[in-house]
Amino acid sequence: MSRKDRILGALLGVHAGDSLGASYEFNSWSALQDYYPNGIPHDIVGGGPFGWSPGHATDDTDMTRAVLLAYKHCTATHAADATDAKDSRDSLALATVAGNYMLDWYEGRWPGRRLGSRPVDAGGATRVGLSTFSGSNPRDPRRAGAGQGQAGNGSLMRCIPTALFADKAALVEESALVSAVTHDDARCVLACAAYNTIVAALVDGVLPADAVEAGLAVLSEDTVELIVATFTGDDGEVVGTLTKENLLEALPQVQSAISKGKAVRVGDLAELGPDEAPGGKAAIPLHASGYVLESLTLGIAAVLDTDRTTEDLLVDVVSVGRDTDTNGAVAGGLLGARDGVEGIPALWRSKLQFGQEFTEIVNSLVK
Template sequence: MTAPPPLSPTLGALLGVHTGDSLGATLEFTTHSRIKSTYPTGLRDIIGGGAFSWPPGHATDDTDLTRAVLLAYRDREEFRKAGSSQAEEFDVAKCAAECSLKWLEGDWPERKKGSRPIDIGGATLTGLSKYARSRDPKNCGAGPGSAGNGSLMRCIPTALFTRGREGRIKESMAISAVTHNDARCTVSCAVYNEIVASLVSGATPKGAVDVGLEVATSLDCPSVEAAISRGESLSISKIAEEGPGEELPDRTSGYVLQSLSVAIAALLDPRSFEDVLVDVVRIGGDTDTNGAIAGGLLGARDGIEAIPPRWLEKLQFRGEFEELARSILQSQAN
């Protein structure tokens, strides 16, 4: 069996998503100019609030749905330990869909039973509503043409807990397709997860991005290839200071390829986890999701030690994420 990945970048990746989500939640939908006038050097503390009045460190849909996918990998490992020798018999996409449906229907920590999430993307709602009727993870999704970032924001557990590129790509695309089955979304998830897996295994940021580009090429998705190349040319610090402008013309509105480009640029920025993530959020727009997606890459790059303790201590699911990650990795090592 392939050795499990090191613990520090695994925890960094998971909690990087949570951190970026919670930091960005305060400024979701806020323009760059408004952020610059209120926080001239960027928001540097997790303070909650925002459009949905989040408690500090509380998960938005980004982290909640990452948790749903993480729970699916926990359940797969429990299935394997229970005696099955064929882990592929476990449908991880279906399990992730079931966990996501629990989130949608209010069977979730710190939520009133039966209550709906206060924030949910249109494609996610469409896909999960179709799944609730069909219970078929291959027969839902919002359809081609719907290319939001709602599956990219939640996909990272696949990178961390599935060994082997072929399996990761298959699972990344299948889990995305439950809600986001446009090829731009499914391929972006596969690319992102191969970048994360490469980072956790010790690749340089540039080396990991090259792996992602190779995957996009192998899956014949030129638009994702272009998004990666675009990310390589962007300067996060410049955009954070001057505003999106022509470099990001749709102003980080939630388009999956733009979020992927921003995350690639963040990964290749040599500054600290904190400085880069603050600048990703400072760009404005879909700040929580862009923060989550970039935070996952930065956490895989730098490890959990790079995430400021004052941020970690506020995260709603920190303890659970750490416990689940350690448990899955330990089980896989046995």
């Protein structure tokens, strides 16, 4: 399997997990058990609370597209060198371009929607963060975000292009900056850095268990210092709300979320539910309702189950319930990086709204 296959698999995995889960969002595990006693369909069928057509992107894929377009734009124009990322100014410019594309999505300049119409599924922290970003002059991701205490999964769901197209030396920095456009809580920033580290290792062909260890290893005090430097202005003062104290407090929480993913099986969660599955109460006490660290835990559990297919694992992740589209997207990115594009069922791929566009972008950026 080529590196390009894994990169495309990661992007389409986000899209497939998102579109699969969109049909069941907000339903609890027990409700899904009642509605689908034989299990949810192994197909992308649309519907759900927002009435999606099959394969339509929700905010997860839309905002992933925004970050992907930023890498495409910055590579083409050399406004920020996403390959070499020679200095922090380049990374800051890249994140700013990503934020501008997110505003296009939020303000109604987006494919598949009437011009000027707002998305139906923008999360609260995303709305606050983008409004703050839009109002800053100049626009600066470090001055945006919804602030500390807003630890939803809205940046983890769309961070994967950084894993695929940033230079490894800039991966942590760009993960933090792109997250901070909407989610600057320390848990979100560190989760994105760890997740992208794992995805980058998987794309390079590293075994899942070793890739997860690489994600744990990046959760260090050295990484904290790097992020603090990234969020420090020329005057030596911290820009925004993300501080060293926030990051050090969050560090063991993100480490724990990954460790919990190593200790629980997605199949058990899908079959028995979050409360009855072995380790389920510890792993996802909030029942996968949108907390960034629970989505990370589910994704880790899925990618470490190497005996099962992307299709089966994504169906199980979605079957856990609640924030099904985002949990599917987060796990789908990891599984796509692990198993490549062919690991995603061809029928699913044929329905994805941005499947062709994502393929064309990967072909243009990866030789």
